[in-house]
Structures are given as C-alpha cells and as structure tokens.
Amino acid sequence: MRNFTFLSVIIAGSFLMFSFKSAKTDKLKNEIPEFENVASSNVFSFGTITAEEINSFFKKYPKLKMYQKDVEELYKKKEYNLIWYDDKNVSEFGALLYHKVKRLGEQGIKAEMPYNELVDDVFNENVSNKLPKTDTELLLSNMYVFYASNVYSGVDAQTLKKIGWFLPAKTVSYDRILDSLMQDPDRLNKDENLLFSQYYKLQDVLKRYRNIEKKGLWKKIDIDADTYKELRPFDSGTIVKQIRERLFVVGDLKEDSKNQIYDEEMMAAVLKYKKRYGLKLNYTFTKEQIDQMNEPISKRIRTIMLNMERCRWIPTELANASEYVMVNIPSFRLIYLKNGKYDLVSDVFVGTRMTETVIFSGKIDRIVFSPYWYVPASIIQNELKLKIAEDKNYLADHNMEWNGGHVRQKPGPQNSLGLVKFMFPNPNDIYLHDTPAKSLFDFEKRIFSHGCINVREAKQLAIEMLKDDPDWPIDKINNAMSGEKETTCMLKRKIPIYIGYFTAWVNDDGEIGFYPDVYDRDPSLDKLLYSDSVTMN
Incomplete structure (x- = not known):
C-alpha cells in the first residue's frame, strides 16, 4: 500500500x-x-x-x-x-x-x-x-x-x-x-508511536468484555452464604457447573463441558484464573473468591477503561527501551526487562496505606551489598524511642547502634534491608531492597513497608544486572552479600526504574490480570474522568 x-x-x-x-x-x-x-x-x-x-x-x-x-x-x-x-x-x-x-x-x-x-x-x-x-x-x-x-x-x-x-x-x-x-490514516486504529502498547491490548480486552456483557454471558454464581463451604477438587454440584461456565466465558477454559464435577481440567483453569487476579495459587474456592466472581462485569469494564487512561500518560519511549525495571504496585510484581525481554520477574511488597509507595521514576545508579540501614527519623520518633525506654538493650539486641546522632542497623542477615539494596536518587528516599521477612511474600495483599519496595528475588536481580560486568562475577557478589561489611557497586550504566499503578494489565498472550486497588486510586480517577460526560482536557 x-x-x-x-x-x-x-x-x-x-x-x-x-x-x-x-x-x-x-x-x-x-x-x-x-x-x-x-x-x-x-x-x-x-x-x-x-x-x-x-x-x-x-x-x-x-x-x-x-x-x-x-x-x-x-x-x-x-x-x-x-x-x-x-x-x-x-x-x-x-x-x-x-x-x-x-x-x-x-x-x-x-x-x-x-x-x-x-x-x-x-x-x-x-x-x-x-x-x-x-x-x-x-x-x-x-x-x-x-x-x-x-x-x-x-x-x-x-x-x-x-x-x-x-x-x-x-x-x-x-x-x-x-x-x-x-x-497514514491507518494509524487512527493503532500506532504504538503515539500510545503505549499496553493501551491496545486493553482495548482488545475491553471489546471482548463488552461483548460478554451484551450477550448476557456474565451470569451470577448462586451460593448460600450461610452454608457455603470452601469448594475443593472433585466436589460436585450446580455451583461447579456455574464456575466452569464463567471460566469458559473469560477464556480460562477452552471448552465448557457442562460437567458438575470439579475435575482436573477445571483445576488448571482455576489456577489460571487465580494467577490473573493475583490470588494465592491453590485449588480451593472461598466465599470471598465467589463474591469476587459475582462482581458485575460493568466493574471489570470500568477498571479496563481506567487503566487505558493510565496508559495514555506513559511516554511511548518506555516500550522501546532496551533495559528498565518496572514495579506495578497493585500486582505486587517487579519486572526487569533487558534486551527487550523479561529477564526477571519477582514478587514484591510495598508501602502501607499510611506510608504509600510513591508513583514515580528514577535511575538505579548503584547496588549496595550487605548495607547498613539508617533508621528514618519518623521511625525513631514514633517507634524506637519507646522501645529503647522500655529495654535499654533493645539496640544491641537488634544489631543497631548510634551513629552521629542517628540510629543505624549493622549489616547482616537480619538487617531490615536484607543483604542488598538498589539505589536511585529521589526526594522520597525510596529504594528497592532485600528483606529477611520472606514469609510476608506468602500474603496476597502485600502492603507492609514504610514506602520502600521489598524484592523477593533481590539477589537474583543483582546478579542479572551485573551479568555483563566482568568486575562482578557471582563469587564476588556472594562474598559481598556475606553480611560482614557494606560494599557499594557503582553501575557502569544507569538503569531506568518506573514505579506505576495499574489495576488491570494484559500479558503478551492477551490474558488480562485484575489486581486489588490497594490505595483506592480507581474511584478517584473514575470520578475525575466519568463524573459527567465532558472532555478530560
């Protein structure tokens, strides 16, 4: 043409x-x-x-x-x-x-x-x-x-x-x-130089979900809230048939066999569904999860629309970058992209509602192994002073010390930052780091920190970032992470990091994930965009 x-x-x-x-x-x-x-x-x-x-x-x-x-x-x-x-x-x-x-x-x-x-x-x-x-x-x-x-x-x-x-x-x-x-008028339909590629993926899913709504395929799953027990593999009944139908409608099942037994085919579909919703991967179905399935499809459609709007704000250069780290707060997930491919995907946990992780970007310029943790003044004032008053040995028992009028925790496996942190200068004093509290990654809703991002695969992230640096072989990284002394590695090439907020995201297979609106940002954006039918600009 x-x-x-x-x-x-x-x-x-x-x-x-x-x-x-x-x-x-x-x-x-x-x-x-x-x-x-x-x-x-x-x-x-x-x-x-x-x-x-x-x-x-x-x-x-x-x-x-x-x-x-x-x-x-x-x-x-x-x-x-x-x-x-x-x-x-x-x-x-x-x-x-x-x-x-x-x-x-x-x-x-x-x-x-x-x-x-x-x-x-x-x-x-x-x-x-x-x-x-x-x-x-x-x-x-x-x-x-x-x-x-x-x-x-x-x-x-x-x-x-x-x-x-x-x-x-x-x-x-x-x-x-x-x-x-x-x-080239065809760009009116699609142009990834104008809109972040995720936008078009969400647009395709929006069309699919509107068709589901139009055809009346989003049927309520009937349960008796007073007598319902967790649904488990090989249970049977009408509810199994209804859940199976929904899994087929949304694409987690290729065919609807109408079978009323929770069989192995349905087990695989349940795992697929739970993965898309950021739920713990098991075969049980709780009442809360049934309630989630019974949320109206109009809510799902609205969520897709809100995240299409967020995609409009993303510079399209991001999709073309050869290397970056992206953290999506609602999915509690970190992605490290290198040479255009996902090099590492890791679970994270983020700030509480009182200490929300900020949505911003920066450039990772150094990795600190076996770091000191300099306790923020707010934590000293609100937490530590009382504990020190109650127990004069509190600092020593927690491997802490006074340092120039500040409190810091010494390097070691129990350090609150774990054995490695990733620094990117920013006014919010936020960074990525390891954590000794690995059990917190087992929770579905992971909002535990004071604002920093705790990374489950922190050591592997450091290894991947330094893979092409001959000055930092794995043996040297292991030694630096022994917890004995703080060691800083200045990166030869700064790595962009983006901390974003998407409650819906479509993967490369066209499967949409819906994630909890942990900071209640969707209702405020919804009000901003759709309180009346006027232009947004």
Missing part, C-alpha cells in the same frame, strides 16, 4: 495545491457506511485563514475556549492554510476522524465534544443550511484537538501531579501527530 504523497505548487500566491492518493484509506473506508457520500475529490485546494477569524470563532463558540491555544498553534505551524477541505468538500481524512470521534467509547472514553450536533450536521447530507466554510474548518480543527487530547494525552500534567502520578510527563505535538495521521 502506498502512503499519502504531497506535491505542492504555489499558484498566484494564494492557494496551495496538493495531490492526495492512498490505498491505505480503503481499510478505514469499509468501516464507514456513509464514507462514499462525504468527499470524492482527490485534489486538495487549501485556502487560508486569519488569526482574526480564529479569534472571532472562539468568541462565537465559547464552549470551545479550552482548545483555542492548541488550535492557534496548529494553524501557525500550518502557515494558516486550511486543513480540512478537499476542493469544495470536507476531506476524506476529516470524515475518517469524525468516524473515530463518534466511536470514542471503543477507546474507553465517555467525553463529549461541545457543539457536537454542529459537527454532525457537517457530515449529514440532509442538512441544507450548512455552516460557513470558516466555521466548519475551525470546528473540525477543534474536533481534532478534542480527539487527540482525549485519546493521546488524557489527563493534563498538572492534574497528574495532584493525584500523585509522578512518572515522566508525556509530551504531545498535535501538529506532528496530525501530519503522521494524514500521511
């Missing part, structure tokens, strides 16, 4: 002519039944517009004022040439974009553009009283900014900081995006 090509010729200093051909539009044409009626000319004749006309337009349509700055910038970059006209008609690309705006729900967006009824009239052949050409042109430019800001940007950077999202801000150039979309 050929891309759009532009051949510019200056005619009488007032119009710019473009030839415009593309086979790429065929695919999108098929999606729009009324497409053939919109614009048939292949020749663009761009007139011009003035800054005064733009200013007058926003006085006439004050509800679009929020887009004025971006629209003005768009025309400055286009040297005030018209964008949306093909000879005397609105261009085919304008029709394609209108079609995408009308189907914003597929993007998990409920926003509604002001004056949308006037935009509808532009593409309605039965409307005889058309708007002036200048009004139509600027209305469509506002439609584009409305679409791009909602789909490619999402919530603005200032609001993100207010809701505690401190990952790198995504920069968006509406002018460059428009150029790329006009050159």
Whole structure:
C-alpha cells in the first residue's frame, strides 16, 4: 500500500495545491457506511485563514475556549492554510476522524465534544443550511484537538501531579501527530508511536468484555452464604457447573463441558484464573473468591477503561527501551526487562496505606551489598524511642547502634534491608531492597513497608544486572552479600526504574490480570474522568 504523497505548487500566491492518493484509506473506508457520500475529490485546494477569524470563532463558540491555544498553534505551524477541505468538500481524512470521534467509547472514553450536533450536521447530507466554510474548518480543527487530547494525552500534567502520578510527563505535538495521521490514516486504529502498547491490548480486552456483557454471558454464581463451604477438587454440584461456565466465558477454559464435577481440567483453569487476579495459587474456592466472581462485569469494564487512561500518560519511549525495571504496585510484581525481554520477574511488597509507595521514576545508579540501614527519623520518633525506654538493650539486641546522632542497623542477615539494596536518587528516599521477612511474600495483599519496595528475588536481580560486568562475577557478589561489611557497586550504566499503578494489565498472550486497588486510586480517577460526560482536557 502506498502512503499519502504531497506535491505542492504555489499558484498566484494564494492557494496551495496538493495531490492526495492512498490505498491505505480503503481499510478505514469499509468501516464507514456513509464514507462514499462525504468527499470524492482527490485534489486538495487549501485556502487560508486569519488569526482574526480564529479569534472571532472562539468568541462565537465559547464552549470551545479550552482548545483555542492548541488550535492557534496548529494553524501557525500550518502557515494558516486550511486543513480540512478537499476542493469544495470536507476531506476524506476529516470524515475518517469524525468516524473515530463518534466511536470514542471503543477507546474507553465517555467525553463529549461541545457543539457536537454542529459537527454532525457537517457530515449529514440532509442538512441544507450548512455552516460557513470558516466555521466548519475551525470546528473540525477543534474536533481534532478534542480527539487527540482525549485519546493521546488524557489527563493534563498538572492534574497528574495532584493525584500523585509522578512518572515522566508525556509530551504531545498535535501538529506532528496530525501530519503522521494524514500521511497514514491507518494509524487512527493503532500506532504504538503515539500510545503505549499496553493501551491496545486493553482495548482488545475491553471489546471482548463488552461483548460478554451484551450477550448476557456474565451470569451470577448462586451460593448460600450461610452454608457455603470452601469448594475443593472433585466436589460436585450446580455451583461447579456455574464456575466452569464463567471460566469458559473469560477464556480460562477452552471448552465448557457442562460437567458438575470439579475435575482436573477445571483445576488448571482455576489456577489460571487465580494467577490473573493475583490470588494465592491453590485449588480451593472461598466465599470471598465467589463474591469476587459475582462482581458485575460493568466493574471489570470500568477498571479496563481506567487503566487505558493510565496508559495514555506513559511516554511511548518506555516500550522501546532496551533495559528498565518496572514495579506495578497493585500486582505486587517487579519486572526487569533487558534486551527487550523479561529477564526477571519477582514478587514484591510495598508501602502501607499510611506510608504509600510513591508513583514515580528514577535511575538505579548503584547496588549496595550487605548495607547498613539508617533508621528514618519518623521511625525513631514514633517507634524506637519507646522501645529503647522500655529495654535499654533493645539496640544491641537488634544489631543497631548510634551513629552521629542517628540510629543505624549493622549489616547482616537480619538487617531490615536484607543483604542488598538498589539505589536511585529521589526526594522520597525510596529504594528497592532485600528483606529477611520472606514469609510476608506468602500474603496476597502485600502492603507492609514504610514506602520502600521489598524484592523477593533481590539477589537474583543483582546478579542479572551485573551479568555483563566482568568486575562482578557471582563469587564476588556472594562474598559481598556475606553480611560482614557494606560494599557499594557503582553501575557502569544507569538503569531506568518506573514505579506505576495499574489495576488491570494484559500479558503478551492477551490474558488480562485484575489486581486489588490497594490505595483506592480507581474511584478517584473514575470520578475525575466519568463524573459527567465532558472532555478530560
């Protein structure tokens, strides 16, 4: 397929002519039944517009004022040439974009553009009283900014900081995006240079779950709360049949045998389901887990939509990075990606509700083996002073000592940081570290720390990070982790780390995981986005 090509010729200093051909539009044409009626000319004749006309337009349509700055910038970059006209008609690309705006729900967006009824009239052949050409042109430019800001940007950077999202801000150039979309309209459907790849995975699952809802396949599982006992392998009954049906509907079972016995086939599906929900991997089904299955599918759909929004905030460069560490707080999971592949996946536990782990990014610049733990002043004030007052040997018994007016715990296997920590400078004094409290990883909801991230496979993470460094063979790492003295390794190449918050995540096999909203961030984001059907920007 050929891309759009532009051949510019200056005619009488007032119009710019473009030839415009593309086979790429065929695919999108098929999606729009009324497409053939919109614009048939292949020749663009761009007139011009003035800054005064733009200013007058926003006085006439004050509800679009929020887009004025971006629209003005768009025309400055286009040297005030018209964008949306093909000879005397609105261009085919304008029709394609209108079609995408009308189907914003597929993007998990409920926003509604002001004056949308006037935009509808532009593409309605039965409307005889058309708007002036200048009004139509600027209305469509506002439609584009409305679409791009909602789909490619999402919530603005200032609001993100207010809701505690401190990952790198995504920069968006509406002018460059428009150029790329006009050159290849197929990018309206998918473009991983514009949106984090996880977004499109969630979009596919959103479509699937809406189909389940539409067909009425999400049926309630009937239990008697007073008499229900944990369901175990080889139990039988109607409830087994109902759970089996649900596992089939959501894709954990390939076929629904209608069998009322909890057989081996269903056992494998139960493990798959529990893994997707971050539950302990066993074959029993508790009442709480049945209650979870009985949550309405509308809640699952909303969760998917909220996490699609979070994906809009992620710079797309992240997906193209060759090496980084990502921690997802709700899934209690750390991923170390190297050379484009998952090199290590580890369980973690994070901060309590009182000491939440902050959502931000940094760069790991050093690994400290057999570290000292310098006890934060807040812990000394709120916890240690009382314990020292009650037991004068408390510090010695816990391998602690005073050091320059501070309390620190000496290196060793019982050190609160374990035998290794990973440092990345940040104002919150948060880092990754090992822990002696390995039993805490057996809990499903792992919020135990004072804000730092405790890593189950901390030693293996250090080994993987230093695998290509000849100065740090495994024997040297083992010796440094003996707990005898603190040893620092400065990394030759800093490793980006991202601490994020996703309550739904789709893996490479298209399987979606739903995770607990441990810091209750979903309701506040839901209120921000969907309290009414208005634009997010």
